[in-house]
Amino acid sequence: MGRRVAIIGFGQTHHSARRWDVNGLELIQEAVVRALDDAEMTLEEIDAVVIGNMDHFEGINYVDTWSVEGAGAFMKPIFKVTTGGTTGTTVAIAAYYHVASGLFNNVMAIGWEKNSESDTTGAIITCSDPVWDRFSYSGAIPSLAVEASAYMREYGVTEEDGARVTVRDRGNAMNNPYAHLREAVTIEDVMYSQMLTEPIKLLDICPRSDGAAAVIFSREDVAEKRCPKPAWIHAVSVRHDTTWFGDIDYTRLTSLEGASKEVFRIAGIKEPVKELDVCELYLPYSFAGLKWMESIGLCGPGEAPRFVADGHTDMGGTLPVNPSGGVLSTNCIGATGLLRVGETALQIFGRAEKRQVEGARLAMATGFGGCFWSDALIVGAGKPQ
Amino acid sequence: MKKVGVVGIAQTRFERRITDRNYADLVYEVTTGALEDAGMTIQQIDNVVTVSNDFLDGRTISSMAVMDACGAYGKNVSTVEGDGMFGVVYGAMRIWSDSFGTTLIVAHSKGSDGPSNLITNAMFDPIYHRPLGLDAISSAALQARAYMDRLGADPEDWARASVKNHGNAKKNPFAQLPLDLTVEEVLSSRPVADPLKLLDCSPISDGACAIILADEENAHESRQRPVWIKGVGYAAELHYLGDRDLSRPIALVEAAKRGYKMAGIGNPGREIDFLEVYDAFSYMEPLWLEGLGFCEAGEGGKLLRDGITELNGSMPVNASGGVLSAHAVLVAGLVRVAEVVLQIRGTAGNHQIERARIGLAHGINGPCGQSHCVVILGDY
Amino acid sequence: MEDQWRRETKPIDFEGGIFMPYSWTVGRVGSRFFIELRDNGRIMASACRKCKDIWVPPRMRCPVCFSEIDEDAWVEIGPEGTLRHYTVVRYDHKAQPIKPPFAYAIIDLDGATRGFTHLVYGTELEDLKSGTRLKPVFALDPQGNILDIEYFTPVGGQGG
Numbered sequence: 001m002g003r004r005v006a007i008i009g010f011g012q013t014h015h016s017a018r019r020w021d022v023n024g025l026e027l028i029q030e031a032v033v034r035a036l037d038d039a040e041m042t043l044e045e046i047d048a049v050v051i052g053n054m055d056h057f058e059g060i061n062y063v064d065t066w067s068v069e070g071a072g073a074f075m076k077p078i079f080k081v082t083t084g085g086t087t088g089t090t091v092a093i094a095a096y097y098h099v100a101s102g103l104f105n106n107v108m109a110i111g112w113e114k115n116s117e118s119d120t121t122g123a124i125i126t127c128s129d130p131v132w133d134r135f136s137y138s139g140a141i142p143s144l145a146v147e148a149s150a151y152m153r154e155y156g157v158t159e160e161d162g163a164r165v166t167v168r169d170r171g172n173a174m175n176n177p178y179a180h181l182r183e184a185v186t187i188e189d190v191m192y193s194q195m196l197t198e199p200i201k202l203l204d205i206c207p208r209s210d211g212a213a214a215v216i217f218s219r220e221d222v223a224e225k226r227c228p229k230p231a232w233i234h235a236v237s238v239r240h241d242t243t244w245f246g247d248i249d250y251t252r253l254t255s256l257e258g259a260s261k262e263v264f265r266i267a268g269i270k271e272p273v274k275e276l277d278v279c280e281l282y283l284p285y286s287f288a289g290l291k292w293m294e295s296i297g298l299c300g301p302g303e304a305p306r307f308v309a310d311g312h313t314d315m316g317g318t319l320p321v322n323p324s325g326g327v328l329s330t331n332c333i334g335a336t337g338l339l340r341v342g343e344t345a346l347q348i349f350g351r352a353e354k355r356q357v358e359g360a361r362l363a364m365a366t367g368f369g370g371c372f373w374s375d376a377l378i379v380g381a382g383k384p385q
Numbered sequence: 386m387k388k389v390g391v392v393g394i395a396q397t398r399f400e401r402r403i404t405d406r407n408y409a410d411l412v413y414e415v416t417t418g419a420l421e422d423a424g425m426t427i428q429q430i431d432n433v434v435t436v437s438n439d440f441l442d443g444r445t446i447s448s449m450a451v452m453d454a455c456g457a458y459g460k461n462v463s464t465v466e467g468d469g470m471f472g473v474v475y476g477a478m479r480i481w482s483d484s485f486g487t488t489l490i491v492a493h494s495k496g497s498d499g500p501s502n503l504i505t506n507a508m509f510d511p512i513y514h515r516p517l518g519l520d521a522i523s524s525a526a527l528q529a530r531a532y533m534d535r536l537g538a539d540p541e542d543w544a545r546a547s548v549k550n551h552g553n554a555k556k557n558p559f560a561q562l563p564l565d566l567t568v569e570e571v572l573s574s575r576p577v578a579d580p581l582k583l584l585d586c587s588p589i590s591d592g593a594c595a596i597i598l599a600d601e602e603n604a605h606e607s608r609q610r611p612v613w614i615k616g617v618g619y620a621a622e623l624h625y626l627g628d629r630d631l632s633r634p635i636a637l638v639e640a641a642k643r644g645y646k647m648a649g650i651g652n653p654g655r656e657i658d659f660l661e662v663y664d665a666f667s668y669m670e671p672l673w674l675e676g677l678g679f680c681e682a683g684e685g686g687k688l689l690r691d692g693i694t695e696l697n698g699s700m701p702v703n704a705s706g707g708v709l710s711a712h713a714v715l716v717a718g719l720v721r722v723a724e725v726v727l728q729i730r731g732t733a734g735n736h737q738i739e740r741a742r743i744g745l746a747h748g749i750n751g752p753c754g755q756s757h758c759v760v761i762l763g764d765y
Numbered sequence: 766m767e768d769q770w771r772r773e774t775k776p777i778d779f780e781g782g783i784f785m786p787y788s789w790t791v792g793r794v795g796s797r798f799f800i801e802l803r804d805n806g807r808i809m810a811s812a813c814r815k816c817k818d819i820w821v822p823p824r825m826r827c828p829v830c831f832s833e834i835d836e837d838a839w840v841e842i843g844p845e846g847t848l849r850h851y852t853v854v855r856y857d858h859k860a861q862p863i864k865p866p867f868a869y870a871i872i873d874l875d876g877a878t879r880g881f882t883h884l885v886y887g888t889e890l891e892d893l894k895s896g897t898r899l900k901p902v903f904a905l906d907p908q909g910n911i912l913d914i915e916y917f918t919p920v921g922g923q924g925g
Contacts, residue, residue, distance in 0.1 A: 002483025023512065023792040026825045033831075043831050054446070055439035055466070059787045061507040064467055065751025068621050069828035075639055077619045078756065079471040082439075083464050084446035090463055094475065100482030102386050103617075118787050127445040131407075131779045210790075236484075238461045243409070243453040258459065371449050404776040405768070443783055502858035511789045513822050516911050517884055518861030523869050526852035527882075531871075534850055534895045579853040623828050627821070627871050627880025631850065 004383060005099040006223035006230030008216050009039025010342035010349075015180040015211035015330045018116035024058060025070030027212045028112050031335075032072050035108065035214035038351075039226065046216070048098055049078040051110040052091040053334030056123040058114050071110055084127060085140075085284070085369020086238070087111060088213065088337025092365075093236045093375060095217040105219050111338035112212035115331070120208040127370075133245060140284070141205060145197040147250045148287035152199065154251065155302035157290060159199050163190035164308050165289030166203050166328055172315060173325025175354035180209040180330040190286070204286040211332030213339045220383075231345035234362075234378040235266035241372045248372050256295040256366065256374035263364070264297070267378040268385065273298055273312075277360040278347050279321045280340040282368040283328065289313075289321070296366070296376075315357070323347070323355040337367035337375065344379045389477045390611025391762065392487075392604050393423025393597030394723040399561040399711035402497035403591040408442065411593035412454040412493050419489065419595040424608030427456040430597065432485040435464045436472040436492035436715050440504045455491045455595075468663070469594065469719025470748030470758040474617045476598050486603040490596050492716045496589040508752060510624060521665070521752065522586060524626060526578035528753040529668040531631035533580065538632075540580050542686030543667035544571035547584050547709055549689070550664060553696055554706025556735035559720075561590050561711040571667070585667040587712035594719040596726070612726045615743070615763045616648025621756035629753070637676030637747075637757040644745075644759040645678075653678050657761070658740050659701045659728060661721035662747040664708045669754065670694070673747060674702065677759070701738045704728065718748025718758070725762050794825045797836070802914070803907040808843040810877050819878045843874035845920060846881065848897040853890045862912055866890055872899055872917060886916035893919075 011034025013019070019027055028051075036043060049071050053063055060066050064080035071078060083090045088111035095109035121139040128137035137143075151157060167187055173179035185203055193202040223230035239255040239262075241248055260272075269275050281296075283289045290304035298319065299307045307313065313321040322328075324343040327336055344363035346352045352360075361382065367375035395418025397403075397411055406414065412435075420427060433455055437447040444450065448464035455462075461484075465472040469492040476488035505521035532538040548568055554560035566584065574584040597607075604611040620639035623629055641653070650656045660677070664670040671685025679700070680688055688694050694702035703709075705724040708717045725744035727733040733741075743763040750756040791799060794811075801807045811823035811834045818827065821842060826833055851870040854861070861867075868885035870893075885893065887902065899917040907913035 002481070018790070020790060021793045022825075023790050023795055026792050026794065029826055029831075033826075056445045056783065056785060058511075058789070059507060059785060060511065061438070061440045061504060062467065062751050065621055065755040066508065066510060066624055068624050068755070069824070069826075072831050073621055074623060074829055075620055075636065077640075077643070078621050079475070079619070079750070080466045081463055081475070082446075082466045083448060094463065097475070097478045097482045097484065100484065101478040102481055103478060114790060117789055118785055122785060123445050126443070126783050126785075127449055129450065130444060130781050134781070238463060239459065240452050240457055240462050242458065243449060243451070370446055371452070404778075405771055443781070500858070503860055506858075506860040511787065512791055512795060513911055514882060515860070516862060517869065517882065518858070519869065519882070520858065520860070522856070523852055523854050526854075527850050527869060527871060530850040530852055576853075576855050578855060581852075625822075625879075626882045627849075628828065631871075 002100045004220040006232045007345040008218045008227035009035045011035030011214045012178050013211045015209045019210040028070035031212035031214040039216045043072045046106050046108045048104045049073040049108045050094045052082050052087040058117050086367040086375045087334045089367025089375035092341040096233050099217045107217045109215045111335035113332040113334040114210045115208035116210050142197045145200045150250045151291040161305035162286040163187045165286040166190050169322050169326040169328040173329035176324045179325040206284045206327045206331040209332040213335040215342045229349050231348035231379045234380045234384040235263035236377050237262035238375050253295040259374045259376040260296040263376045263378045278357040279364045280343045281366045320357050340365040348381050388601050389480045390613040391726045392599045392607035392609045392611050393419040395419040396594040397592040398559050399590045399592040408493045408495050409454040412451040415593045415595035416455045419597050423597045430489045433457040433462040433489045434472050434476045436469045441494045467750045468748035488598045492719045493593040494713045494715050495591040497591050523578045524752045525666045526581045528631040535632035536683035542689050544568045545689040546670040547571045547667040550703045550707040550709045554710035557705050560706040587665045587708045590711050590713040592713035594716045612729045612762050616644040616761040618643025619758035634676035640757040640759050641677045648761040657745050660745045661724045663749045704736045721746035729764050799909040803909040810842045812838045821877045821881050842876035845900045846872040846874035851893050884916040887918040
């Protein structure tokens with residue numbers, strides 16, 4: 001780790017199934033203006049921008065240049081990073097490196113998507129290899145169903161166990177005025193929702209949303225001067241898997257295991273459940289809220305269903321997960337990972353209002369995407385070593 | 386800020402259509418090539434930045450296709466979507482942040498795989514610009530005309546850039562279009578979009594390029610003497626063509642200012658020995674030289690007329706043949722860096738220039754150079 | 766690089782594509798612009814009070830200073846204007862709305878400070894030059910998009 005970097009501002013749009021009132025550029029502006037307001041900063045103080053989304057959801061090539069007036073990047077350095085579902089965390093990690101490099105003082109990270117503009121699954125299918133895989137690949141849901149089935153069979157997990165994750169996250173979204181889906185659901189609602197791909201039902205899976213997030217990363221002296229409680233970046237890590245879906249080990253999420261291990265090592269975290277105060281995890285479907293808890297190392301193998309059922313991950317529990325309502329409540333894909341990071345910062349700022357975890361000082365955010373790729377970040381109230 | 390240098394480079398030969406290798410094969414070729422050049426193993430690479438574009442590859446999350454090929458498994462990896470120059474800047478940032486010691490940057494594209502006009506049409510705003518059918522060529526033609534209208538630029542001067550660069554390409558084994566041309570041949574080639582003629586335009590190309598960056602400590606592990614990054618700068622201006630004065634590349638002026646400041650360069654004309662600029666169209670070479678501060682606005686053509694930018698001139702530009710002679714989109718910027726490195730090492734072979742201690746590489750993103758990036762490299 | 770293999774083998778190309786329909790949100794600001802254009806044949810721009818710039822198409826925020834532009838800071842501009850720069854396109858592709866040769870132009874619509882990019886057609890394209898006065902030719906069946914102006918053509922010229 002090099003120079004210390006902290007998040008000092010976070011802005012997000014009011015997410016919904018379709019934001020008819022704004023085009024893509026104006027959607028981005030909404031998040032950027034809110035982030036500037038949150039940091040009490042002017043646009044002139046931002047000296048670089050990094051932006052991300054997924055090309056085929058809006059069909060815009062070179063989003064960095066197209067978005068200049070939306071991002072407030074006129075005559076500023078800007079480029080685009082993109083890695084599929086992990087794009088939002090990729091943007092955050094890139095903004096961290098921007099500042100840690102010493103090149104910039106304040107960097108705006110932007111993630112956005114207008115998923116209403118195209119067929120989300122249709123676009124995702126084209127991530128598969130056109131020659132070898134595309135004829136048989138049918139999008140994110142079936143491949144997640146494969147890993148869910150493997151996990152359920154291994155540990156005797158039930159569909160109700162999965163449903164509890166949806167119930168928790170959707171319930172938490174009631175406290176988040178920005179969330180897309182703000183209606184609590186019950187286990188029965190989940191169980192009786194439409195079956196999509198065994199064992200995944202409609203309420204087990206995330207929605208697709210229109211939305212944007214903007215997060216301001218600043219160097220140490222600026223953060224200390226400008227933010228009463230900066231959210232310091234303690235560690236970042238990225239792990240990708242192999243190129244082919246057939247090469248993935250569906251019984252484990254090795255990328256999340258690897259990224260989590262690395263951030264815990266860098267941040268000096270030995271007992272994550274005890275040391276972390278809150279998590280914002282990229283859980284795109286309910287069973288991820290079980291199996292991936294184990295991949296991170298928050299529970300032993302097969303223990304997550306009990307851990308969740310006992311309320312440890314609820315608000316007020318040992319380790320609240322997704323106070324924002326998570327991905328199951330809001331999923332504007334290029335922004336989704338950045339929302340996780342922004343929400344953890346908000347917890348550290350102590351400005352999460354109704355979704356605040358009291359006294360949160362150390363938080364974890366994750367991203368998921370690509371060919372079973374994972375990103376992890378640790379954000380804290382105390383300065384990193 | 387610690388020193389970061391280039392210790393390994395590799396590029397494929399650029400061709401109109403490569404049929405015996407897909408783009409993952411190309412990435413594997415340049416990854417292993419750059420490692421060999423550096424005298425390193427993939428285990429010594431601690432992070433990777435890939436550069437790709439979903440439109441060019443015809444697939445969402447295009448970087449997925451090259452994760453195996455670039456050896457990213459188990460490493461911190463990320464993807465820049467834009468010109469390869471931005472990949473270099475991000476790769477260097479990751480080292481400057483003290484998080485990593487050795488970055489592999491790899492870019493690929495197969496222009497021959499998809500419909501180039503439709504892909505560049507997609508870079509325009511979908512509501513106001515795209516329905517008009519604008520693409521890279523027609524928008525560049527508007528910029529060329531603006532250059533004439535506002536600054537009195539002469540297409541005959543640009544033709545000289547085409548003659549010079551295609552001529553230089555004859556000495557570069559990786560170039561796609563080595564050509565013996567005359568100014569008259571360029572001017573009388575098929576009109577494409579006035580004032581641009583066919584030989585004012587770069588070709589569609591397939592190819593890949595990789596470079597390895599290292600900090601001082603890790604550079605010692607390499608068998609190459611590092612070529613150091615002395616400065617980087619990048620910036621973007623507005624998107625809609627009508628919002629811009631296309632004859633004044635203000636984003637390039639800003640990018641250069643930042644790069645020169647970081648490199649401690651006060652007088653680029655005197656302190657920089659040679660350049661590799663992104664001449665996707667012939668007029669771009671003089672226009673970018675103006676933006677880079679090598680002459681006054683409107684004077685770029687004179688540099689070509691006076692032979693200053695020739696291979697044996699006092700300030701050679703695009704000794705490699707430039708983008709006019711091989712234009713694998715995204716890859717082309719990375720090649721500019723690789724070519725500057727070859728020159729500074731003194732291993733550019735037939736296109737080696739005499740004095741090559743400080744060189745400037747330049748890349749662009751978006752229509753008419755909406756976003757510019759410069760990287761200044763040197764032997765100390 | 767085209768070696769023995771290439772001489773002996775006809776390589777296999779896999780023909781495919783991405784066929785993705787899009788429905789781009791125009792938004793509140795853009796909708797007002799297109800409704801004015803479609804229903805009243807008027808071209809509207811938005812004025813940044815701080816920068817004194819008149820932007821077309823209209824914006825929610827000034828692209829330069831980022832300050833909000835009120836809905837009452839809109840002005841009608843054009844419909845005539847002056848040709849700033851042009852190019853005559855002599856090649857075709859599927860995204861072009863009309864068959865070449867036609868011209869693209871950056872037009873300074875009367876009253877705007879920033880240019881408007883559109884098509885020029887229905888005239889001797891060779892006679893175009895910077896400074897030519899242009900007028901819009903409106904589509905007979907406007908749909909509420911940028912091609913409700915079919916193209917621009919010289920004032921007093923043919924095709925108007």
